[in-house]
Amino acid sequence: MKEHVEIRKGAYADSVTLLQVSRAVQATAGVEAAQVAMGTGLNLEVLTGMGFTVPDATSANDMVVALRLSDDADLDAVLATVDAALVPTRPDHGASEVAPPRTTASALRRTPAGTLALVSVPGASAVVEAVDAVEAGHDVMIFSDNVPVAQEVALKRYAAEHGRLVMGPDCGTAVVDGVGLGFANTVRPGGVGIVAASGTGCQQLLALLHHAGAELDGVGVRWALGVGGRDLSADVRGLATREALRRLDEDADVDLVVVVSKPPAPEVAAELTSYAETLGTPVELGLLGRGQRDLTAVADGVLDRLGHRAPEWPVHGADPSAAPTGPLLRGLFVGGTLCDESMIMAADALGPVRSNIPLSEDLALSPDENGDLLADTHTFVDFGDDALTQGRAHPMIDPTLRLEQLGRAAADERTGVLLLDVVLGHGAEPDPAALLAPAIRAARADRPIPVVVSLVGTDLDPQGLDRQRDALVAAGAEVHLSNAGATRRALDLIGPSEPASEGSTR
CATH class of the missing domain: 3.30.70 (Alpha-Beta Plaits)
Known part of the structure; x- marks a missing residue:
């Protein structure tokens, strides 16, 4: 070699x-x-x-x-x-009398005002392009991550002054008048509108409501306006969320609005609650945090407000004889909000857990000198966090880093249960099970580590929900549509944590 x-x-x-x-x-x-x-x-x-x-x-x-x-x-x-x-491939468009625009500003001058501009450039350059769009009278969706928060605040204040909506930065998912953008799932339209300070949290709701809507009239989503994961932080204070809520409230075809978010700043959550009460359209708040509902419970609440009973959320590949092979739960996620949701649930059941997106700074997890993201306690890793995507595609596109860590976690004899997410949708990896299923099989080759997967997607997604599910089950995974359901199953398997001894990190 x-x-x-x-x-x-x-x-x-x-x-x-x-x-x-x-x-x-x-x-x-x-x-x-x-x-x-x-x-x-x-x-x-x-x-x-x-x-x-x-x-x-x-x-x-x-x-x-x-x-x-x-x-x-x-x-x-x-x-x-x-x-x-x-070597880049360029389509042969043939002769054209009009040269293509060389800059964002020149392209916008040719575009009718009000058209949505999508910005996907390195984070350091994203706000410059977004300002050009706002100045030209356009709403903006910023797919780019690694945008400084001060620039986000300045941009959203500027957009608010001009009556424009900024979706992002780091907005990976949106549905605009029934058209999916970024990683969005393909769903049937209906009277529910979503405002999401969370990409995969939005996708979880899209998937659950789509599944329920197969049997229930009127349950579907035409609008899912992503606002960026920091919009409900103390710095940004919901600038884009308010504008998105205002627009959906004015839409006569929207019967109910759902706001979904990673754990928000408490004072911003209180402000948002007060603002929602002033609107004519009912608003269901799904703000993750300790003591708050999980996303599946939020979907249940949406269905209840629409006059429907929630279905039993599907589970495939369950093995009643499954048992943990070690004392620790390892969560390996591509979705930040799904990681947050599972981590909050695990912390309530098991005590403190370590993470690269920790619930408190004293629980922060960083790669060691060998690149391992493991610890001597329960760990939850968000591979889509900005620190792990610099110079790399998002893990929903490039699973390399997670697959590597999956192998390391499986080789650690302390690992008792593996908890993963797989998120389908446009823009995501075309066949995630093609690489993940063999990795799961390899992880279980020496000992039958229980692998629990939340598969977030719909039967209309290009990856094929059933095909992905069947491949993962065949590899030995238990597959849930509900991330909260998958997490509860993983917690049931690992069992309650023993009381921590003095000085222990558990």
């Missing part, structure tokens, strides 16, 4: 392109492992964890090509595959 690592100074491609390049090269004959990535700190940690030695002088402005080849592989041919995969 031979290895090749080269640094391409000043070369650049976005993280999704490099993911596709890596996969294309990985499929080449004689290639044992391939990673083509920008030299960000996180990517260098991943490369080191894969056993590659990367020069110390590598910077985030450099492209790293790391290859592990069989002894008989042709290095030149593999590098030619890398180069070919990096």
Whole structure:
């Protein structure tokens, strides 16, 4: 076996392109492992964890090509595959009398006012493009993450002055008049409107309401306005949430509005509650936090207010004989809100849990010198957190980092139960089970670790809900539509925590 690592100074491609390049090269004959990535700190940690030695002088402005080849592989041919995969493909539009716009501002000048502008550029540049859109009279959806919070506040204040809606930053999911954007699931339309300071929290509600709506008249969603995960923080104070609520309240076709959020700042939650009471349209608040309802209970409440009884949420692959193989619960999530929800439930049942998005700073979890995100207590990791996506595609697109940590968690004899989420929808990985199911099977090869999965999606999603579910069940997972239901099952399996001894982190 031979290895090749080269640094391409000043070369650049976005993280999704490099993911596709890596996969294309990985499929080449004689290639044992391939990673083509920008030299960000996180990517260098991943490369080191894969056993590659990367020069110390590598910077985030450099492209790293790391290859592990069989002894008989042709290095030149593999590098030619890398180069070919990096060449951008451009559609042949034929002759045109109008040159395409070169800047956002020039494109907006050609676009009717009121059209939604979608911004997906590196976070440091996102607000500049968004301001151009607002100035031109457009609402904005900012898919970009890693946007400084001070810039978010300034942008949303500016938008409020101009009567425009800013969805984001880090807005991965929206449904606009029945059209899904970003990671949105495909759902039947209806009289429910959602305002979401949470991408995967919104998707959980979309999936649950769509499932219920198969048997219930009028249950569906035409509007799901994402506002960014920080909108209900003490800094941003619900600027976009108020504008989204105002718009849905004015829509005669909206019968009920649901607000879903990661744990908000308490004072902002109180302000939002007061504001919601002034609206003519009923508002159901689904604000996660200790002592608050989980998202499935929120969906139950929505159905109740619409005059319906909630169904039994589906579970597949349940094994009554399943038993924990160790004392610790490991949660590995691509959805931040789903991680928050499960972590809150686990903390109530098990006591303090460690996380990279901790419920309190003293429980913060960071990768160790080997890149492990494990600890000697229960752990919950959000692989979509900004710190883990710098220079990488979101884990709903690129599952590499989670799959690596899944293998490490399975190899840890302390791991008793694995709790995962899989989130379907437009823009997400086209076949997540194709990689996750073999990883689950490998995790259970030496000992039957219970693996509980919340599969968030609908039967209309391009990945195929039934196909994904069946593949995961065949690999040994128990699959739930409800993330809260999956979490309760994992907690039942792991059992109550023993009282912590003095000085223990448990």
